[in-house]
Amino acid sequence: MSAAASLGNGAWTASADAPAGPASVAPASVVENLEQPNRRGMGTIRFIHTSDLQLGARPYYFPDEAYARYAQARIDAISRINGLAADHEAAFVVAAGDVFESNQVEPRTVSRACTAWSASPVPWILLPGNHDHMDAASVFTSATFTSQRPDCVQVLADSTPVSIPGVPGVEVVGAPWSSKQMLHDSVAWVVKDLAPMQGGVRVFLAHGPTDLTAPQASGKTEMIHVRAAEAALAERRFDYLALGDRHSLTRVGNSGAVWYSGSPVSTDFRDPDPNHALLVALASGEPLQVKPLSVGDWVFLEEARELQSDEDVLRLGDWLDSLDDAPRRIVRLRLRGELHISARARLDTVLARAAQRLAVLDLADQPGALVVLPGNLEQQELGLSGYARATWEELAEAARAGDAEAQDALSLAFRLAGQGG
Ligand SMILES: [Mn+2]
Numbered sequence: 327m328s329a330a331a332s333l334g335n336g337a338w339t340a341s342a343d344a345p346a347g348p349a350s351v352a353p354a355s356v357v358e359n360l361e362q363p364n365r366r367g368m369g370t371i372r373f374i375h376t377s378d379l380q381l382g383a384r385p386y387y388f389p390d391e392a393y394a395r396y397a398q399a400r401i402d403a404i405s406r407i408n409g410l411a412a413d414h415e416a417a418f419v420v421a422a423g424d425v426f427e428s429n430q431v432e433p434r435t436v437s438r439a440c441t442a443w444s445a446s447p448v449p450w451i452l453l454p455g456n457h458d459h460m461d462a463a464s465v466f467t468s469a470t471f472t473s474q475r476p477d478c479v480q481v482l483a484d485s486t487p488v489s490i491p492g493v494p495g496v497e498v499v500g501a502p503w504s505s506k507q508m509l510h511d512s513v514a515w516v517v518k519d520l521a522p523m524q525g526g527v528r529v530f531l532a533h534g535p536t537d538l539t540a541p542q543a544s545g546k547t548e549m550i551h552v553r554a555a556e557a558a559l560a561e562r563r564f565d566y567l568a569l570g571d572r573h574s575l576t577r578v579g580n581s582g583a584v585w586y587s588g589s590p591v592s593t594d595f596r597d598p599d600p601n602h603a604l605l606v607a608l609a610s611g612e613p614l615q616v617k618p619l620s621v622g623d624w625v626f627l628e629e630a631r632e633l634q635s636d637e638d639v640l641r642l643g644d645w646l647d648s649l650d651d652a653p654r655r656i657v658r659l660r661l662r663g664e665l666h667i668s669a670r671a672r673l674d675t676v677l678a679r680a681a682q683r684l685a686v687l688d689l690a691d692q693p694g695a696l697v698v699l700p701g702n703l704e705q706q707e708l709g710l711s712g713y714a715r716a717t718w719e720e721l722a723e724a725a726r727a728g729d730a731e732a733q734d735a736l737s738l739a740f741r742l743a744g745q746g747g
Pocket of ligand 1: 378380423424457571572
């Protein structure tokens with residue numbers, strides 16, 4: 327089940343199972359401070375948490391046409407989040423790392439992003455992540471970015487807490503990546519120098535794996551230790567930890583105040599719950615609340631099928647046909663099994679049709695997984711004679727011996743003869 331579904335998509339989620347205490351409940355002093363800046367007079371501060379836009383990333387299996395649309399969709403995610411900020415009266419947006427895929431992204435990508443940000447009704451605070459780390463060659467110090475960056479965009483180049491213009495009572499502090507590798511838990515590293523908040527609220531931005539969500543990566547030096555972060559939350563060294571690195575919406579730990587927003591537009595087959603941003607509300611005297619907002623509509627689907635018959639191929643075709651919004655579906659098929667030539671030829675027709683409809687149809691390369699069984703039946707149906715028949719038999723023999731090229735050639739010959747539709 328997706329995190330959004332488990333949260334009841336669109337519903338506010340209070341940190342109901344959070345332990346009672348200052349980590350999740352704003353103390354009175356904070357409430358007083360918040361009442362002034364709040365435009366609605368309800369003592370609530372709202373903001374949007376996003377991360378991992380990975381602008382400029384191109385998966386190797388995307389053809390040009392699909393990539394152009396996909397790249398645009400990810401720039402458009404900035405505009406969508408701008409719109410969501412306005413719709414939900416969010417005061418600002420934080421992006422917790424990997425806004426750009428790398429420090430070497432094309433200047434055009436940086437320019438497109440700056441144009442999208444320039445239309446934002448609220449400030450955006452960006453954290454350099456592992457892909458767009460802050461060093462001498464950072465995208466954030468590039469001529470394109472520095473000359474085109476709109477005033478509403480602020481980059482956390484170091485861990486000095488910053489205030490947000492026009493949003494009093496809120497402090498943002500980040501743990502930016504300064505190189506491709508972090509040698510320590512960036513949250514613990516920064517938190518030790520952070521005094522507990524006396525008034526207002528503090529939002530912490532960090533990027534990297536946590537010990538709870540990536541235990542398999544326990545040797546990584548950059549691992550963020552969640553229990554220590556929760557202790558800092560309880561001491562009010564910060565009120566919300568906005569994480570990036572996981573591309574899937576994920577609640578982390580027990581506090582209800584530590585989240586990965588996931589990528590606003592899906593980036594890979596591995597991500598179970600992408601395509602969201604998080605609306606976060608720190609409300610007077612109430613538990614912190616988060617609400618997943620829908621942003622992206624590109625979906626990566628991986629499907630494994632065992633094919634043994636014509637019926638199996640037809641069922642696969644029906645499934646491919648049933649996918650809605652095909653121009654924004656990236657499908658990877660893992661096919662295995664044994665098919666006679668006629669079924670294999672039908673499969674090729676099914677796949678050709680799907681490749682036309684879908685953004686991407688990727689056939690995972692698994693040599694030998696799908697075997698073609700040449701039989702005599704097909705040969706008879708084709709009514710071959712003479713040279714053609716001799717060629718067919720030669721190919722069939724090679725195909726029986728496992729020659730994949732011969733299997734492809736037989737399938738193609740069968741289709742061309744009009745038997746595979
Ligand atoms: Mn990332």
